[in-house]
Amino acid sequence: MADLEIQEKDGKIYCPLKKAWHVSTPEERVRQYYITILANKYGYSLEQMEQELKVNNSKRGQGKARADIVIWKSEQDKIDRKAAFIVVECKAENVKVRVEDYYQGFNYASWAHADFFVTTNEKETKYFNVDPAYLPQKLEEVVAIPTAKEVNDAVRIEQIKNQTKLFTRDEFTKTLRACHNIIRNNDKLSPEAAFDEISKLLFMKIRFERDNKGMKVFTKQEYIDAAQNHEKNVRPGLKGTDLYSLSYMQFLFRTTKEFFKDDKLFDDKDEINIRENSFIQILEKLEAFNLSDTQDDVKGIAFEEFLGTTFRGELGQFFTPRTVVDFMTEILDPQEGEVICDPTCGSGGFLIKAFEYVREKIESDVRFHKDALRMEMEGDDYDSLSEDEQIKISQAIDDMQAALNTELDTSVEGSRMYQLSRNCIYGTDANPRMARTSKMNMIMHGDGHGGVHHHDGLLNVNGIFEERFDVILTNPPFGQNIDRNQLVSEADKFTNEEMKKKYQGKYGSAYDEALRQVEDHIGESLLSLYDLGSSSTLTEVLFMERCLRLLKKGGRMGMVLPEGVLNNKNLQSVREYFEGRAKIILICSIPQDVFIAAGATVKPSLVFMKKFTTEEEKQYAKCKEEAINEVTALHQSEIDALENKISKCDTLVESLKDDLKDARERLKKAKKANTNISAIEKEIVTIQQEQRDNKENRKKAIKELEELHKIIAEEVKPVIKKKFDYEIPIAKIDDAGITTTGAASDENQLPTLVTEYREYCSDKQLWDTKIVNFSYVKKVDGFYRVEANREVNLNG
Template sequence: MKLEVQIKDHKIFAPLQNKWLVLKPEENVRQQYICRLVNDYGFALDQMDQEVKVSNSQRGQGRAMADIVIWRNPKDKHESKSPIVVVECKAEHITVREEDYFQGYNYASWAGADFFVTSNIKETRIFKVIKGNIPKKLEEIIDIPKANIVNDEKKISDLLKQTKAFTRDEFSKLLFKCHNIIRNNDKLSPEAAFDEISKILFIKIRYERSNTGSQIFSKENFKKAKESYDQFKSKDAKDFYQNLFEQTKEDFKDDDLFEASEIIRIRENSFEAIVEELQIYNLSTTSDDVKGIAFEQFLGRTFRGELGQFFTPRTVVDFMVKVLDPEEGEIICDPCCGSGGFLIKAFEYVRAKIEQEIHEEKERIKLLYFDEAFDKMPEKEKEKVDEIVNDLFAKLNAELDINNEKSRLRVLSYDCIFGTDANPRMSRTAKMNMIMHGDGHGGVHHNDGLLNVNGIFENRFDVILTNPPFGARVEKSLKISEADKYTDEARIIKYRQRYGKAYDEALKQVNNNIGKPLLSLYKTGAMSTLTEVLFIERCLNLLKPGGRLGIVLPEGVLNNTNLQKIRDYVEGVAKIILITSIPQDVFIASGATVKPSLLFFKKFTEAEAKEYKSIKTKAKNEVDSKYLIKVAEQKEALVMVEAELNTVSKEIKDFKTFKRGLKVQVNQEKLDDLFERETQSKNKVKEAKKIYVDALKQFETAKENEIKALIKQRFDYQIPIAEVEKAGISTTGSVIENELEPLEVEFTAYRKANKLWENVIEEVKYEIIDENIFRMVAGEPEIFYGK
């Protein structure tokens, strides 16, 4: 008979203690996991116990009480022998972190268990217990044994060898196996086969999120539901698996994942075969770093080549995110998000900061409550303290509940992560990729990255990380059309409520420019049609004042003499805070052939923009005044020859008029002389005008250079420039030395020392920094400075 959780009157029944207990979040998880142990693993109640005291506890770690203990058999339990599994339960939705659970691991080690489990039901992590010592890092494995093999030492040994890395690789291989099923059975292209895998994964995620406990999207569950569906479906009804997809589209409709007419494009037997392959994984409980990295590996093997440009190598992504160091509450965007690498890393990076803060707060609470006085308390007083601590922990845990609309993790996931990609397949892939990594997918859209959509519009973002397409051009004939307009009135109302008046202004970018060239939206559009150039401006426009940008660009794009105006534009709206040249090898594995650089900018704050404008105006006025005299001198030379011409012309006119009045014969010789003088004067004027125009051009160039020099002198700052020879990935995609890692550490120290992220601006005159501060260890690249 299936064991089920019983709850009534704010109490929950504990079958291992045969009594009703106060319903608390952790107690609820514990009883759910006990049901899982009985129903899915086959353990009997008489070989388990809950709240088992263990010895060798240490002050500051709380009560030495294991949540659930499992023995090999009832006899071992009765004789108090070493158990095989110790389980530590935490409130639902708290992310399970290794460092949070050394306490439970200690219990397992002291008890002599082989396996240690931590679970919040939604996520379960399992660790191998190393006997005799407490390791610095816990070694995670894939599962605990079922009851029928607990006495089989060989099978136990095999389980202890199946590490999380093994799971990740197996999951990746399994996805590729499913991909091949479709290619072989349904003869679809790699990309089309991937689309079908994505649909099934979305169906599986939806099913497992909506079913608690161990309900997975298995072939058995699929067939049972299909039989029930087929009994009542009408003749015109869709096949069951197509109906499942319709329900999934409805659940994800706000994400614009699929067109309304989209269907599953494989046969039902292929669908069932894939469901069967994937059934060993519950995507709602498999840890994010397992399924996320496995999905990325699958993406890499599937798309490398045809869509390689959509994948920024992980070593580069990690470096760029760490350099910009996004904080909680900052809004992050990638307008060319591809498969979502930057958004995923930024999400994980900020999430880790939140989790670390909560972890530290828990440690502070433990030190506060579990002190020497606690050790001397009577048992009942200790229980009261336990309740206080549990309540405090529950409030902290709620901050990591993505279903709690006010939680810190929910705000990060739903309000702080945004991206677009013009390729519908990749925008959908980015969403799936983010779901696999723990969510944050809601702000990702299929849209031209140069156009506004949802919350992606000007002056909104604190951090932008992106790798725009290189070398392509936006055709001058490409115009904004009615198809670019956003017309979903319900969504518009929703977005207007969310973003306020700024959203109405954002809509004008498209609505007020129908029929105009796309290039006309951008100042740089008159300077260049290169996509990377337009995206530099787009990203700077998207940033708030003081916002930070990390962008992958072709080497030397800002040093190209043909693009000097682009650099001038950039330097007029943002500071360049770091330039890092990386080897071409890094992107060869992704199919790219251009040597890249990583450029980092900080958009002017309002104070900096005002300061820059003032400096530019003053410099222009000074230089203009200086050149007024030179222009006047050049003008005077022209005026003199023009006056000479006017004099001769007047003489000719007067001479002709005088002779006509006297009615005498004209002195032709004298007239010819005047005409000769007039021709000479005209030539002089023509030459003088040419000299004058050339001089004005020279003056303008000289003025422009002098104005730039004055601005650089008065708006002065250092630009760190680094070149690395090895960036963690070879031309074949294999792992090699990564010089970006020490570079990030060095730059972070420099950035903090110079308070680069602070938005309080003053006229800072950076001193020349000793080169040894930024010189790396022997044999590695050296950072030097340029202006």
């Protein structure tokens, strides 16, 4: 039997399932193209297929149930209207395959109890197993659909359903650990060095699969074939260059470094430090996974769990348990458009969670707009419209979906995800391996890594400087001291002139001012840059001040700190410093068990603060002034008496000076006349004694006045607190979701506390409603397109 071919003429395309010519719309062309695929490649007959099958009992708000193509197991099943086997929905090729956009076909597939659901836009086709155990049915992506010959082969169909395309994070984590063991056994590298090599290989794999748009997986055989081709056809042409001496493995890594050069993942001198046979064994282990086509949360969380097992112990301090990271992020509730920072980012846990948290808000908002616009465009009489009218509406919906989908693409300049990934997430870490790992971790989680730098978190660097951030989440190093002899050095300066121009263009004069923190203090003590540096050398204290400085007015921060750091009598000045600049909005005590697996010996607390707004600064200043005036008034008589005593002493000083001068003049005359010398000398001694007594009395009065002012200052503090009074919620958690071994516990109390705090936060209006800019779509000349940004109230 001859292959089915597409027929087009005069702007129309022949539809064999309808036995009619239809207008050749983009969607119709995709539909007819896929029908030829089903017939020619899979062997399905036209008699067991049907086009544009509709059902009229779908629920409102879920779309009109319609299937572009329906396939039954046999022609007889179709005649008998038995359950469909495969349902296909087609979109024009400009509509990226996002399952939520294929609502009509999916609704029909669920209603018809189909085994498989297919989405296609010609360029990209995805296959799903429709799991009947879930209501509504759950979609699970698989690698293929059965051919016509396989429809009655129950074993083969079950095999296909079990060949899921999106692997689980547990599978990936186990595979990464197996790869790690290959290197440790074959190449005898330390856990950290072995991790570095796996990271290099993972990014070589990502680059290869991105280049091939997910159509090819970087397998052992792919590598062997490419290596042979390189030796035979590529390497000879490289003679005379430094690339000629490289093995194919090193050549491949060199091109990977170039691919990720803007991300600064690898040093120029980096190369693969394992044997080629180890490299090939690892490729073989990873063959089952296509990293370019895998959900970010799957590979990202797997990578993160692998990190935790690799670095647990010596580098455990760089990892904050995910239950704590989730809790702190949800408490501060970062919003779209807010700028977020972790100045001691370690492996990037807080940055990744914040990125994912805001991304979900954006995705949810886009889904909401898609549903609302689709319902509006379909109207209540969609089923009664003519085919041409339905086609126009379908095209308009496709345009709308395509426009909104651009907002979710990090590569589309100006999109909401572009703004989030490039302009809202920042971090630093002083450990070069951790800074690099954080970037890698963020790429695995779906971008947002460009603002991460290897740098001392106490010093300004690109995009990370004073009053820049809405939200700070961090677990700073604590229990350590900064050496008073540690100096700001030339090595701390940022010297990349090309990048400096870029940042100057982005941040303006604020960036130039930020760089002066380092440039104007070369050779000076690092502690001298901070107000609290004179009273404490503790890292946690310095980072508390650093985070407060980094925040915008009204910005909020959450920090892991040693329990009681703000109640320590030795650090009273620290608490007072923060009381005058920020509100404590929550203190949460958590079990020491949470950090034992990471090697911590100090019981931690989670402390949340909000920097004063301009209005709160004024309120605090007013309360302070009133308190000072009130307390001073109570001691005014004592102050007046002491000041009067000091004034009298000052007056007497001048009088005694004159008396002494006069006595000395008289003594000179007496000596010439040789008369009355002894009496005048006694008089001078008496005056000098009076001077000493007066000086002592003055000194004593000044000291008493100083002590009195200290008493007043201490008495002022509770008065300020009474006047600037606000509630400080304190919570104690007995189970934070993790045991001493690092395993998950059963009764994590943190999610419950999040719910309770959200209600409290809303009731007390702890921070202002945010206003953000985001793109939206509007009908222009009959099509839905992204239009200019507008301001939208998040609570509006």
